[in-house]
Amino acid sequence: MTLQFPMLVDGAWVPSSDDRWINSHEPGTGEVWAQIPAATEGDVDRAVMAAHRAMRSGPWSEMTASARGEALVRLSELVSGHASVLAEAETRDTGKLIRETTGSVDYVPAFYRYYGGLADKIQGHTLPSDKPGMEIFTYREPVGVVAAIVPWNSPQMLLAVKLAPALAAGNAVVIKPSEHGSIPILEFGKLVEQAGIPRGVVNIVTGRGDPVGNVLTRHRLVSRIAFTGGPDTARTIVRNSAENFASVSLELGGKSPQIVFADANLDSALNGIVGGIFGASGQSCVAGSRLYVQREIYDDFIARLIDRTEQIRLGSPLDPDSEMGPLATREQLGRFDLYVGSTPAEGGRVLTGGGRPVEPAMGWFVEPTILETHAKGIRAQEDEIFGPVLAVTTFNDQADAVEKANATQYGLAAGVWTSAVERAHQMIRALSAGIVWVNTYRATSPVAPFGGLRDSGGGRESGADAVYDYTSVKTAWINSSDEVVADPFKVQ
Helix, strand or coil, X not given: CCEECCEEECCEEECCCCCCEEEEEECCCCEEEEEEECCCHHHHHHHHHHHHHHHHCCHHHHCCHHHHHHXXXXXXXXXXXXXXXXXXXXXXXXXXXXXXXXXXXXXXXXXXXXXXXXXXXXXXXXXXXXXXCEEEEEEEEEXXXXXXXXXXXXXXXXXXXXXXXXXXXXXXXXXXXXXXXXXXXHHHHCXXXXXXXXXXXXXECXXXXXXXXXXXXXXXXXXXXXXXXXXXXXXXXXXXXXXXXXXXXXXXXXXXEEEECCCCCHHHHHHHHHHHHHHHHHCCCCCCCEEEEEHHHHHHHHHHHHHHHHCCCECCCCCCCCCECCCCCHHHHHHHHHHHHHCHHHCCEEEECCCCCCCCCCCCCCCCXXXXXXXXXXXXXXXXXXXXXXXXXXXXXXXXXXXXXXXXXXXXXXXXXXCCHHHHHHHXXXXXXCXXXXXXXXCCCCCCCECCCHHHEECCECCHHHHHHHEEEEEEXXXXXXXXXXXXXXXX
């Protein structure tokens, strides 16, 4: 039986206004398992209007910052209590391994707790006045209606880094999840009212980018857009924001380098590289998809890497023993084939993988793949594939490593493996990336800002400062002098 999941608009669970539905496929089998509403332009408008009303009247606008924080803490507790349901929904809908979604959902509450604690610490300033008798101070106010656009690869985590600071600052939110990962967000939405968050403050509209995303991002009442996804969609969003002058933050992924020096702990480096590219089937914005290995250890290290890669256990994403699951969509299969298939003609070679596995026979599975890409101009080394494909080559010395790692239009993350403390600090400064991990990879925390440069987007998520991105500054002037203004036409 195909399940149907309605969407959340103004506190009610509803189908689309014209009762159209979109099929959701289970990547582990390739079969339809559920349906989500295909929202109309009118549905989006109703969701935005509900959020706007919640901002302007009713209990949300009257709640103290401390009360908002307490609601977020309750939400964190509810997520913890429903973790198994949320993890299974994410696995079934996106194909991400249950061991990965379980770990992710177990950590998501930390973000709601963190921003719950920050809610009553959003402060303005008292300013020193250069005018006698004048007091000047600032408030931080919520920006208004926030559009949170969430991708399919880690929907609940990537929602938390948007929703938690937005609510902490007092905003109302309209969430547009990917049509390939809506169901875990809809399951999460059931917890919002239980946390004591009033109706209309959080809305979830489902459907494709056109019309849902387009209508939402150009809606006249949307004041901020927080987007995670691909650069083509990001360009459309930036153009749409000209209609409402909403502020925009973009997290767009990357082609992140991992750099292994000869003095590194090679066992740790091996595990970090395998997890960095084959974890989540390579469908991570920070996937370490370019590997640079110092020339003197290259042959031995790559041989070990190939051996470990060929031992990865592919299997059902619901099986806790599986180490790599399927790709999330049928379109991703075509992208995998395009880049891997073109590599030999472009001067590279396939060291392992590159095709479909014999087992599992069903679902959207591909083999974990390593490509040797010494030649320039190989697209698999330059473009983000968003799959389990690692492009490997050598470097000579530290300067060579920096030059090769920085030769990209992306700038999200980088990994460095070395035992030399001075080199670690030098590489952190030299690498053009928003995040640099040294002797670790894919570590995250609510306290740590996350974001990139250039084609990897702009703005930062997580960290204490992120909550201020969901506020606007209001400046207040008070004349405390008893003296009458002498000249009404003279600027004071």
